[in-house]
Amino acid sequence: MIAVLIRDVQLALRAGGGFGLGLAFFLIVMALVPFSIGPDSALLSRIAPGVLWLGALLACLLSLDRILALDWEDGSLDLLATAPIPLEGLVSVKALAHWLTTALPLVLVTPVLGVLLSLPAQGYLWLVISLLVGTPALSVIGTFGAALTVGIKRGGLLLSLLVLPLYVPVLIFGADVARRGAEAQPVQVPLLLLGAITCGTVALLPFASAAVLRVNLR
Numbered sequence: 675m676i677a678v679l680i681r682d683v684q685l686a687l688r689a690g691g692g693f694g695l696g697l698a699f700f701l702i703v704m705a706l707v708p709f710s711i712g713p714d715s716a717l718l719s720r721i722a723p724g725v726l727w728l729g730a731l732l733a734c735l736l737s738l739d740r741i742l743a744l745d746w747e748d749g750s751l752d753l754l755a756t757a758p759i760p761l762e763g764l765v766s767v768k769a770l771a772h773w774l775t776t777a778l779p780l781v782l783v784t785p786v787l788g789v790l791l792s793l794p795a796q797g798y799l800w801l802v803i804s805l806l807v808g809t810p811a812l813s814v815i816g817t818f819g820a821a822l823t824v825g826i827k828r829g830g831l832l833l834s835l836l837v838l839p840l841y842v843p844v845l846i847f848g849a850d851v852a853r854r855g856a857e858a859q860p861v862q863v864p865l866l867l868l869g870a871i872t873c874g875t876v877a878l879l880p881f882a883s884a885a886v887l888r889v890n891l892r
Contacts, residue, residue, distance in 0.1 A: 675759055675763050675764070675767045678754065678759075678764065678767050678768075678771075679767045679770060679771055682767070682768060682771035682772075682775075683771050683774060683775055685744065686737075686740075686771065686772075686775035686776075687775065695736055695737060696733035696734060696736045696737050696776045696779075696780065697733065697776075697779050697780065697783065699732070699733050699736055700729050700730060700732075700733040700780050700783070700787075701783070701787070703729045703732070703733075704725070704726070704729055704787040704790060704791065705790065707725055707791065708790060708791065715792040716792075718791045718792040719791070719792040719793060719794055719856070721791075722788060722791035722792060722793040722797070722856070723793070723797060723801060723849055723852030723853040723855075723856050724849040724852075724853065725791060726784055726787065726788065726791065726793070726801060726852065727801075727804070727805070727808075727845060727848050727849040727852060728845065728849070730777070730780045730781075730784065730805060730809065731812060731841055731844070731845055733776070733780055734772075734776055734777055734780070734809065734812045734813065734816065735816070735834055735837065735838070735841075737772065737775075737776050738772070738816040738817075738819060738820055738830075738833055738834075738837065739820065739823075739830040739833055741768050741769075741771075741772050741816065741817050741820040742768065742817075742820045742821060742824045742887075743820070743824065746824050746825055751824070751887075751891070752891060755887065755888075755891050760884070761884035761887060761888065762880040762881055762883075762884040763880075764884075765817050765818075765821065765880050765883040765884055765887065766814075766876075766880045768817050768820075769810075769813045769814045769816070769817040769880070770813070772813045772816065772817065773809060773810055773812075773813040776813070777805075777809035777810070777812060777813055778809075780805070780809070781802060781805045781806055781809065784801060784802060784805060785798050785801070785802060788801060793856060794856045794857075796855060796856060796858050797852060797853075797855045797856025797857075799855065800851055800852055800854070800855020800856070800861055801852040801855065801856070803851070803855075803865070804848045804849075804851035804852045804855075804865070804868065805848065807848075807851075807865065807868050807869050807872055808844050808847070808848035808868050808871075808872060810872050810875075810876060811844050811871055811872040811875045811876070812841060812844060814872075814875045814876055814879050814880070815837055815840045815841065815844075815875055815879065816833075816837055817879070817880075817883055818837075818840075818879045818882055818883045818886070819833045819836045819837035819840075820833060821883040821884075821886040821887045821890070822836060822886055823836070824887070824890050825890055843871055844868065844871055844872075847864045847865075847867045847868040847871065848868055850864040851864045851865045851868060
């Protein structure tokens with residue numbers, strides 16, 4: 675499984691592998707927000723936590739179709755499915771590779787973009803913590819969606835429609851953690867709920883993704 679993880683990371687880092695796509699989208703959207711909202715720093719500081727979280731969510735969404743589609747196209751998914759490793763472990767590794775190459779870079783650049791959106795100083799730490807806690811759930815849910823749509827031609831739009839409703843609770847509690855942190859309010863309740871969502875998805879969805887893959891690979 676380590677070899678599969680290294681392979682997926684290397685494929686994502688290659689030109690056209692999707693590594694820079696989500697990051698570039700995130701940077702562009704965050705740069706355009708001040709132009710659309712205006713130079714009101716008070717307004718920008720209020721909406722910054724939610725806008726940053728929404729931008730990170732949409733950026734993660736862009737590369738979901740690459741999680742399994744490339745392996746399906748070249749036939750390696752069939753070989754991996756018959757390898758002596760659990761299919762649940764395979765989809766977990768795929769989700770981890772997506773998080774490392776897509777979500778983690780977004781988490782690292784978010785504090786820089788927070789300056790652009792006038793995020794209050796006390797909000798940076800909680801924004802990063804909320805993204806670190808919540809983005810693994812985005813990758814795991816996205817892998818489940820990719821397993822549902824694997825083999826469907828031009829299934830990217832369908833994948834987005836299936837996954838976006840499942841992303842809503844993560845967005846709500848993640849943005850609430852960042853907002854409360856920026857306003858110096860208690861963050862324990864939304865942070866615990868966000869962590870519970872992530873733990874639940876990481877524990878359960880790989881089994882659902884593996885079951886769907888077994889059906890699609892028959």
